[in-house]
Amino acid sequence: MKLSALLICIICSLLITASRAGDDTNNNNSSAPFAVDIPAYLLPIDGLDFDYYMKTCPGMEGIIANKVKELIAKDYTYGASLIRLYFHDCAVRGCDASILLDQPETSEKYAGPSKTLRGFEFINEIKAELEKQCPQTVSCADILSAVVRDATTAIGGPYWQVKYGRKDGRISRSEEAEAIPMGRESITDLIQYFQSMGLSPVDLVILLGAHTIGYSSCASIRYRLYNYQGPGNCDPTIDPQYTNFLTRYCQDPTKKVQLDPTTPTIFDSVYYQNIQKNMGLLEVEQKLFVDSRTAPLVKALANQPDLFYMQFRAAMVKLSKTLVLTKDEGEVRLNCSAVN
Ligand code: HEM
Numbered sequence: 157m158k159l160s161a162l163l164i165c166i167i168c169s170l171l172i173t174a175s176r177a178g179d180d181t182n183n184n185n186s187s188a189p190f191a192v193d194i195p196a197y198l199l200p201i202d203g204l205d206f207d208y209y210m211k212t213c214p215g216m217e218g219i220i221a222n223k224v225k226e227l228i229a230k231d232y233t234y235g236a237s238l239i240r241l242y243f244h245d246c247a248v249r250g251c252d253a254s255i256l257l258d259q260p261e262t263s264e265k266y267a268g269p270s271k272t273l274r275g276f277e278f279i280n281e282i283k284a285e286l287e288k289q290c291p292q293t294v295s296c297a298d299i300l301s302a303v304v305r306d307a308t309t310a311i312g313g314p315y316w317q318v319k320y321g322r323k324d325g326r327i328s329r330s331e332e333a334e335a336i337p338m339g340r341e342s343i344t345d346l347i348q349y350f351q352s353m354g355l356s357p358v359d360l361v362i363l364l365g366a367h368t369i370g371y372s373s374c375a376s377i378r379y380r381l382y383n384y385q386g387p388g389n390c391d392p393t394i395d396p397q398y399t400n401f402l403t404r405y406c407q408d409p410t411k412k413v414q415l416d417p418t419t420p421t422i423f424d425s426v427y428y429q430n431i432q433k434n435m436g437l438l439e440v441e442q443k444l445f446v447d448s449r450t451a452p453l454v455k456a457l458a459n460q461p462d463l464f465y466m467q468f469r470a471a472m473v474k475l476s477k478t479l480v481l482t483k484d485e486g487e488v489r490l491n492c493s494a495v496n
Pocket residue numbers: 233235236237238239240243272274337338339340346360363364366367369370371372373374375376415438440
């Protein structure tokens with residue numbers, strides 16, 4: 157067997173093991189016959205449960221699912237925006253809805269990387285509805301977790317079960333959100349950033365697959381087109397035809413450009429094939445295929461849509477457990493944009 161094929165086989169089996177591990181529904185470590193070091197993210201979080209709202213707000217998932225369905229039917233592009241909103245929430249102080257706090261100039265929402273986030277009003281709308289049905293019960297962090305799962309499924313991505321019981325944070329600082337990656341970083345920077353969230357390099361490559369849908373503002377990538385390491389230069393690693401399109405299209409920095417240039421509205425693993433063809437919109441995506449720590453994974457995912465689907469689901473479950481607050485570590489906000 158060729159070395160590359162062998163490498164891909166090894167990666168696939170590692171991914172499948174990780175996927176089973178990250179799956180809340182199949183997790184059955186208690187039957188392991190010998191002692192193993194269980195990664196922290198696999199340990200059950202005290203205070204989170206699938207049935208958390210069963211008695212206090214049994215209709216909560218239905219209300220959220222209907223609202224998300226309506227929104228996506230009206231405007232499909234919100235699917236991607238809500239997924240990104242969740243990443244930005246979980247990346248800073250964990251999945252505690254800190255991104256939703258609206259404290260002009262000082263909260264995360266006002267940081268540079270948050271500029272093009274969307275979906276805040278939609279979350280507030282759902283919260284208002286839930287406050288009518290089950291007052292002071294469902295946290296904004298849990299609402300966001302359910303919304304993102306439903307939005308992912310509504311646009312053709314995988315479904316996963318969500319454990320609830322997250323509490324809302326009281327702190328949100330814009331300077332902390334300034335560190336959220338925007339595409340100009342090195343792979344080492346990204347691996348370290350993800351490690352600080354309790355996520356692995358495998359999670360990084362898989363979660364970046366969310367860029368199979370959605371948009372970037374041209375402003376975020378113009379430096380690659382007109383001023384790359386010197387005035388008038390464009391990034392020579394971009395496919396020439398794609399460069400040609402981008403340099404013409406992105407003359408107006410306020411325009412939005414699809415992150416996946418070939419199948420922009422389909423939740424699939426073609427995103428990784430684009431990267432192999434030097435058609436990654438963000439510089440760091442292109443680096444994924446050059447760096448020896450991530451390139452074999454890109455290769456494995458590029459041609460295995462099912463593997464991507466399954467792994468994305470597992471990685472989102474893992475993301476949803478990032479540094480969550482439970483019990484009296486936080487509150488249930490009455491309004492998602494303000495602390496109580
Ligand atoms: C780890 C490194 C990441 C980098 C460098 C990155 C960078 C970016 C950038 C620059 C944009 C476009 C922003 C704009 O100009 O409007 C974007 C959009 C997006 N990102 Fe990421 N991202 C990362 C990780 C993630 C993760 C982990 C997820 C989700 C799990 C995600 C989901 C999305 C989605 C869905 C969009 C499209 C949003 C829309 O259409 O409104 N990203 N990202």
